[in-house]
């Protein structure tokens with residue numbers, strides 16, 4: 001079913017490239033059925049064509065009629081303009097998919113034709129090597145066969161989780177932004193080894209293997225992280241000493257704060273976009289407080 005679908009990425013940045021790489025590696029959609037476009041960077045489009053063999057074209061040259069899935073992959077601040085530009089060029093049975101942080105299905109539906117099929121995703125950049133943890137949430141009018149097809153497409157990029165939209169912000173904090181926290185942790189682990197004279201490349205591999213091993217232990221065992229942690233921790237040993245330092249430095253709090261701040265930013269992005277939309281459609285003197293604005297927008 002997937003092989004006959006045609007996809008267009010609107011935006012040719014890191015996230016689009018990660019997803020295209022995942023799809024092209026599996027061949028589940030042939031490269032000649034994948035289109036990618038951006039706002040202005042022609043060199044970037046040429047690179048996408050050269051590396052992945054996909055059609056990299058100016059937006060005006062997209063074969064709109066033939067496309068099954070339009071994947072929005074620009075910054076969230078560009079969502080309204082992109083949706084408004086798409087609205088009259090597509091049919092309601094074509095699916096508009098967004099990977100944009102904080103952009104709700106309701107926001108998308110409000111900017112498109114009545115009955116438009118939409119899907120909201122939150123992938124991460126590990127799509128590049130087919131190891132993403134991706135959330136999927138369909139809009140109100142999206143047909144089940146399209147949800148199944150999109151889920152199949154995302155399966156080329158890693159694991160897919162069908163979630164309630166109310167959980168999208170926290171999912172973004174955990175999994176969309178999550179790789180960055182691990183890279184940050186890895187930077188610090190690597191630095192500790194280098195400072196003691198270890199070879200940088202070697203210590204990088206050691207750190208990556210340690211994190212990979214810990215993640216795989218969770219995947220293959222029916223054990224909680226807490227139980228696995230206890231098995232590493234000998235009484236009065238090195239790990240107990242290390243964990244003690246982590247606790248004393250509020251390590252756990254730092255991690256949960258990172259997740260909650262990212263989730264809060266995702267929610268704020270949605271609110272900022274809703275306010276910008278109301279401002280663009282109403283004269284300033286009609287503006288009320290935010291709850292009024294939000295109520296009007298969402299109705």
Ligand SMILES: NC(=O)C1=CN([C@@H]2O[C@H](COP(=O)(O)OP(=O)(O)OC[C@H]3O[C@@H](n4cnc5c(N)ncnc54)[C@H](O)[C@@H]3O)[C@@H](O)[C@H]2O)C=CC1
Pocket residue numbers: 010011012013014015016037038039040041073074075076078081082099100101122123124125176177
């Ligand atoms: N980078 C990441 O790890 C993740 C990013 N996302 C979401 O993906 C989106 C893109 O993020 P990145 O790829 O990191 O950004 P980026 O800045 O690397 O790429 C954005 C691309 O969109 C293009 N663009 C801007 N306006 C456009 C328009 N109207 N039509 C077509 N193309 C347009 C730009 O030319 C650029 O190629 C964001 O909304 C972000 O929230 C979601 C999950 C993870």
Ligand SMILES: O=C(O)[C@@H]1CCC=N1
Pocket residue numbers: 101172176177
């Ligand atoms: O930083 C961001 O806003 C995007 C969304 C999730 C990961 N990167």
